[in-house]
Amino acid sequence: IQWQTVQTYDDIIFQRAEGIARISINRPEVHNAFRPKTTFELIDAFSRAREDPEVGVILFTGEGGRAFCSGGDQRVRGHGGYVGEDNVPRLNVTDLHKLIRSIPKPVIALVAGWAIGGGHVLHVICDLTIAAENARFGQTGPKVGSFDGGFGAIQLARNVGQKKAREIWYLCRQYDAREALEMGLVNAVVPLEDLEAEGVRWAKQILKMSPIAIRMLKSAFNAELDGMVGITELAHNANMLFYMTDEAKEGRNAFLEKREPAYSDFSKFPRRP
Numbered sequence: 001i002q003w004q005t006v007q008t009y010d011d012i013i014f015q016r017a018e019g020i021a022r023i024s025i026n027r028p029e030v031h032n033a034f035r036p037k038t039t040f041e042l043i044d045a046f047s048r049a050r051e052d053p054e055v056g057v058i059l060f061t062g063e064g065g066r067a068f069c070s071g072g073d074q075r076v077r078g079h080g081g082y083v084g085e086d087n088v089p090r091l092n093v094t095d096l097h098k099l100i101r102s103i104p105k106p107v108i109a110l111v112a113g114w115a116i117g118g119g120h121v122l123h124v125i126c127d128l129t130i131a132a133e134n135a136r137f138g139q140t141g142p143k144v145g146s147f148d149g150g151f152g153a154i155q156l157a158r159n160v161g162q163k164k165a166r167e168i169w170y171l172c173r174q175y176d177a178r179e180a181l182e183m184g185l186v187n188a189v190v191p192l193e194d195l196e197a198e199g200v201r202w203a204k205q206i207l208k209m210s211p212i213a214i215r216m217l218k219s220a221f222n223a224e225l226d227g228m229v230g231i232t233e234l235a236h237n238a239n240m241l242f243y244m245t246d247e248a249k250e251g252r253n254a255f256l257e258k259r260e261p262a263y264s265d266f267s268k269f270p271r272r273p
C-alpha cells in the first residue's frame with residue numbers, strides 16, 4: 001500500500017491510501033507516550049479522517065515496532081494533568097477517547113510492543129485490535145499514582161469480563177499477545193512483520209461492506225453502553241436515514257415553499273404496522 005501524507009504534525013503521522021487512514025504516534029524515544037500536543041494532533045487527525053468521505057476505516061498505531069503507546073508522558077505530568085507548551089495542565093486525552101468512540105467508522109488498533117497505561121486504554125477504546133507477537137499489554141495506574149475509571153475500566157470490563165478487568169487494574173501485571181488473545185482483549189495475533197499488512201487486509205474487507213450498515217452497528221454497540229450519549233448517537237443516525245426519505249423531504253419542501261395553510265402534506269405516506 002502506498003501511503004500518502006495527509007497532514008504534517010510534530011508528534012504523529014497521518015497518512016491515507018485506498019480508503020484507509022493510518023494515524024500513528026511518532027515518539028518512539030518514549031515508547032510513544034503522549035503529551036498534550038500529541039493528543040491535540042491526534043484529535044485533529046481523527047477529525048479529518050472522520051470528515052473525509054474517502055476514508056472508511058482508520059488504522060491507529062505507533063512508530064518504531066517497540067510500542068503502540070506507553071500512556072501519558074510522565075515527564076510533563078504536573079499538578080492536575082499533563083502540562084503543555086502553554087503551561088496548562090490538562091487531560092485532553094478524554095476528548096480523544098470520546099472521538100474514537102463516536103467516529104462512525106471502524107478504528108483498528110495495530111499494537112506492536114507496549115500498550116501500557118493510558119496507551120493500553122487507547123487500544124481498548126478502538127473497535128478492533130490486532131496485536132503483533134511482541135505486544136505486551138497492561139495498566140500501570142495504581143503503580144504510578146493514576147487510574148482511568150472511564151472507558152479504561154468500564155469498556156475493559158466489557159471486553160474481558162469483570163474479574164479479569166479488576167485483575168488487570170488491581171495487580172498491574174503485564175500480559176503477552178497470546179494471553180491477550182485468550183482473554184478477548186485483542187482480535188488476532190500476527191508476526192510483527194505482518195502487522196500492518198494484516199490491518200490493511202481487515203480494513204479492506206470492511207471497506208467492501210455497506211458503510212451505513214457498519215455505521216449503524218458501531219452506534220448500536222455504543223448505544224447499549226453509553227447511556228443518553230450513546231442513544232443520541234444512534235437516534236441521530238436514524239435521523240440521517242429519515243432525512244433521506246421522501247416523507248422527511250416533504251416537510252422540508254413545504255417549509256421552504258411557504259405552503260399555506262398547513263405546511264406539509266404527509267397524507268400519501270403510509271402509517272406502517
Ligand code: 2NE
Pocket residue numbers: 029030031033070071072073074075091093114116117118119140141144146147148
Ligand atoms: C512501557 C515500559 C514497561 C517499558 O519498559 P522498558 O524497560 O522496555 O523501557 P524503558 O527504558 O522504561 O523506556 C524507554 C524510554 O521511554 C521512556 C522511559 O523513561 C525511557 O526513557 P530513557 O530512560 O531512555 O530516557 N518512557 C516510557 N514510558 C514513558 C512514559 N509514559 N512517559 C515518559 N517517558 C516514558 C516502561 O517504560 C513503563 O512502565 N513506562 C511507563 C508506563 C506508565 O506508567 N504510563 C503512564 C500511566 S498513567 C496514564 O497513562 C494516564 C492515566 O492513567 C489516566 C489519564 C491519562 C493518562
